[in-house]
Amino acid sequence: MRRRFLFPLVGLIITMCFGFAGVGAMTNNDNLIFYQEKNGQKTLYFSDAEGSNLKPLATGKDIAVFAINRHLIFFHERQLFEYQPGSQESKILHKFNQDEDLFYAFSTAPAGPDQALVVAGNAYSSFPHWYILDFSDNSLRKIDPPFTTLPGRKPEFYSPDENTEATIKKVSFSYRFEITIREKTAGKFKTVWTLPKDMSVLPAPPVWAPNSRMVAFYCTEFQKKDNNVRGPYSLYLYNLDTKSLILVRERIFSIANYSSNVGMGEFKPDWSGDSNNLIVQYQPFGLPTESSILSYEVQSGRKTYLGNSKGDKQYPTWSPSNRRILFLSSRDGDGIQLFVMDADGTGLKRLSPAGGVTNWAEWMRFD
Numbered sequence: 131m132r133r134r135f136l137f138p139l140v141g142l143i144i145t146m147c148f149g150f151a152g153v154g155a156m157t158n159n160d161n162l163i164f165y166q167e168k169n170g171q172k173t174l175y176f177s178d179a180e181g182s183n184l185k186p187l188a189t190g191k192d193i194a195v196f197a198i199n200r201h202l203i204f205f206h207e208r209q210l211f212e213y214q215p216g217s218q219e220s221k222i223l224h225k226f227n228q229d230e231d232l233f234y235a236f237s238t239a240p241a242g243p244d245q246a247l248v249v250a251g252n253a254y255s256s257f258p259h260w261y262i263l264d265f266s267d268n269s270l271r272k273i274d275p276p277f278t279t280l281p282g283r284k285p286e287f288y289s290p291d292e293n294t295e296a297t298i299k300k301v302s303f304s305y306r307f308e309i310t311i312r313e314k315t316a317g318k319f320k321t322v323w324t325l326p327k328d329m330s331v332l333p334a335p336p337v338w339a340p341n342s343r344m345v346a347f348y349c350t351e352f353q354k355k356d357n358n359v360r361g362p363y364s365l366y367l368y369n370l371d372t373k374s375l376i377l378v379r380e381r382i383f384s385i386a387n388y389s390s391n392v393g394m395g396e397f398k399p400d401w402s403g404d405s406n407n408l409i410v411q412y413q414p415f416g417l418p419t420e421s422s423i424l425s426y427e428v429q430s431g432r433k434t435y436l437g438n439s440k441g442d443k444q445y446p447t448w449s450p451s452n453r454r455i456l457f458l459s460s461r462d463g464d465g466i467q468l469f470v471m472d473a474d475g476t477g478l479k480r481l482s483p484a485g486g487v488t489n490w491a492e493w494m495r496f497d
Contacts, residue, residue: 160449161215161494162456163187163195163202164468168486174204176213176494179454179470181481187213187220196235198246200496201265205233210248212268215496223263224270226250232258247276287335289342294370295319296336296345305359306330306352311345311368323368323375328352332363332385334393339405343370344428346399346408348382359392360385365399365410367428378408378426379433384416396444402452407473409436409446409455423455425473436475443469450495458488 160179165172173189188206195204202213203223208230211220230250238245244265251258262271288295293314300307309331312319325331332348339345348363363385365378383397399410405428412424412435422438423446437443441460448455453473458466462480465487471478482488 159495159497160451160454161496162481162491163197163494164482164491165193165489166482166486167489172489173486174206175483176202176215177481179449179456181470181479183218184481184483185218187211192231194233194235196246197492197494198235198237199244199265201246202494202496203235203246203263205235205250210263210270212265221268223268224261230259235263238262289338289345290340291342294338294342294345296338296347298331298333298336300333304354307333307359309336309347311370313370322370323373325349326375332392332394333359337399337401339401339408340403341405344368344401344405346378346401348394348397367408369428376431379410379412379424382410382412382424396442396458398445400445400447402448403450404452407448407452409448411443411446411457413442421459423457423475425475434475437469437471437478445491447491447493448473450493456491456493458491 162177162179164175166175171189171191172193174187174193174195175184176187177184188204188211190206193204193206195202204211204213208226208228209222210224210226212223213220229252232249232251234249235246238247246263246265248261248263248270249258250261257275260273260275262273264271287297295312296309297312298307298309307330309325310321311323313322328351329349330352334348336345336347344367346365346367349366350361350363361384362381363383364380365382367376367378369376385392397411399408401408408426408428410424411421413421420438420440421443422435423443425434425436436455439461441463444458444466446455446457454470455473456468456470459469460466466489467480468482468488468491469478469480
């Protein structure tokens with residue numbers, strides 16, 4: 131995960147539905163986890179990228195799953211488990227009390243001890259219980275609450291190395307939104323680029339490349355008399371090394387006038403771990419009657435359309451090895467299912483089992 135959020139504690143129920151998140155490191159260990167939902171029940175699956183080692187881990191209404199420090203832990207029926215890929219078994223780490231329904235977990239520090247902070251409690255209470263989970267001996271130690279709100283992950287507006295930030299603000303007395311790129315020099319952020327005044331950016335978090343030198347976002351032409359949050363948007367990237375604004379593809383998607391959603395949703399682009407390729411769902415007619423995955427090569431500017439078919443192709447995501455692309459699609463006609471294909475569009479394979487629909491997936495690595 132490359133994002134950080136702050137969550138209020140009151141009434142919080144975490145079910146780990148963050149959408150797809152690419153992993154930037156180079157590895158051939160392309161494992162994944164996903165939910166398959168049927169009749170209000172979720173089944174959590176673990177699989178390799180070929181689908182040859184598909185294993186159900188838990189089934190229930192409320193399951194929370196987290197990948198922390200190369201550990202896969204999940205919360206089910208008030209019990210905390212860790213899945214161990216070597217033995218292909220789930221080990222019980224702790225059984226919580228009857229009043230501990232709420233669950234959340236996060237890393238204490240990327241380079242710190244092999245531990246996690248764990249939160250459990252009643253969703254109607256402002257005072258959940260806090261624990262330290264030590265992976266060295268699988269012990270769970272209760273501690274005093276360290277925060278009044280749950281610390282999360284880094285804001286998407288900052289580059290991965292935290293030396294550059296992209297800020298979006300509404301220009302006064304207009305419907306225009308402006309994006310500004312600022313780079314840290316001598317400990318202070320200084321503006322290096324601002325969006326031209328004849329354009330308006332989508333007011334949603336931009337997507338940084340792993341190398342922190344490029345950032346992708348959506349823009350549209352600015353019309354002074356119109357509400358510029360609505361209408362068609364095109365995908366752009368700004369390259370800090372060449373100091374250039376690059377059009378990746380015009381009119382990727384459109385926000386209807388009656389919609390209040392101004393996020394990227396399933397059209398959120400994803401960078402390969404080496405920052406050389408950007409992928410995004412592309413629907414040439416604006417409707418999920420036909421779609422493909424647009425792959426954009428940064429160095430050459432070459433565009434390739436992969437896996438064209440009926441149905442949509444939501445949340446395409448690079449595997450840790452950059453060899454495969456994972457995505458959700460309705461191409462089979464039986465609801466949203468999980469598919470994987472090679473980086474060049476060949477080797478297409480459905481991973482989700484028959485029955486139910488897939489509503490969340492994420493790559494996972496243990497090395």
